Amino acid sequence: MNTLLITLAAYLIGSISFAVVVTRLLGMADPRTYGSKNPGATNVLRSGNKAAAALTLLGDALKGLVPVWWVQQYGMDYGIGDNGVALVALAVFIGHLWPVFFRFVGGKGVATALGVLIGLNGWLGLATLVTWLVIAYAFRYSSLAALVAAVFAPFYYGLLFGTDIKLLAVLVMSGLLVYRHRKNIANLIAGKESRIGSKKK
Template sequence: MSLPVSSILVVVAAYLIGSLSFAVIVSRLMGMDDPRSYGSGNPGATNVLRSGRKGAALATLLLDAAKGWLPVFLVRRFGVAYGLDENVAALAGLAAFLGHLYPVFFGFKGGKGVATAAGVLLGIDWMLGLATGLTWIIIAFFFRYSSLAALVAAFFAPAYYLLGGGIAWPLHRGVLAAIVVMGLLLVWRHRENIRRLLAGTESRLGAKAKAAKTSSS
């Protein structure tokens, strides 16, 4: 079944929103080095944190999460009048996530999508986002690896959605599919981190950036 024009427009708009690489934008506005030129070279909040500018890292984190949350929220809040359901909202969130990974405005070279995926989950249901976010925090606190925390959270997110189905929120196949796809893409984008974790060479949270791209996420 083909998507109606309204759904296609929503997905395209969500992708364009997701294509705003806030790690680069915030760094430029604050007169900092391009985050793609140090640390892991990844345009994300974790790598911006390696610059030592915690405010810039926090701004990047919040904005990257917001661009995942906003399309889902808008579709769920106003989409009913246009025939847009929960599945379209999840598809919009997935499109924003893909925009972060492959941004059209930045040569299709984006970040790993952890904060944006968290925003999408918050848009789907705040309890789902909270549960997944707490999982990330717990793993990051005890092990000090951002990449490991992201991988564990990506694994648990679909499980949380299924466990909460019929209790905290209704189950939708399209929503579950979007969460699974995001999780698989997160694992794929962290493939180099996985190799470093296995080799014991992954950088821990709080490590200072190096000019060469040798760090992790």
């Protein structure tokens, strides 16, 4: 029962779209109406408001980090083991992708996935973040950086911890992240993908 409750709570936390919340609080245009129409930090950045983008990034990352970190640290006190940790990790990520509070239309999950990985292990999150930063700096495509980081995240986990149920959760999360970037993949191939920092249209 405790595992079910914490998994549901994680999904509800994941369903909070900070891109929408932050832009509403700041009186900005809804990020679902311009650019890629994705409610995420990269699209908020297209508005030109770097502070709003930073707050969105921080909020989306923290909502992935906090539930996973908590269940990792205190789950055993409530009979929640590794299976529960894996479920919470997936639930908060899926909540971001398909949020119940926003008609199941959410973001692509990059920041939330990073938060989840940091919650699982700081070194895992750092390795994945460095991968994202290197690709983003070299090519200036947020989507390409996210795709490469998503591919490497399960590899990093396996290298650090071997194979277990949490690796399966990371694999599923990475697969969903790639799936959510399918339009970006097509745009990258066609040479039509927007670069980091480009303004909204």
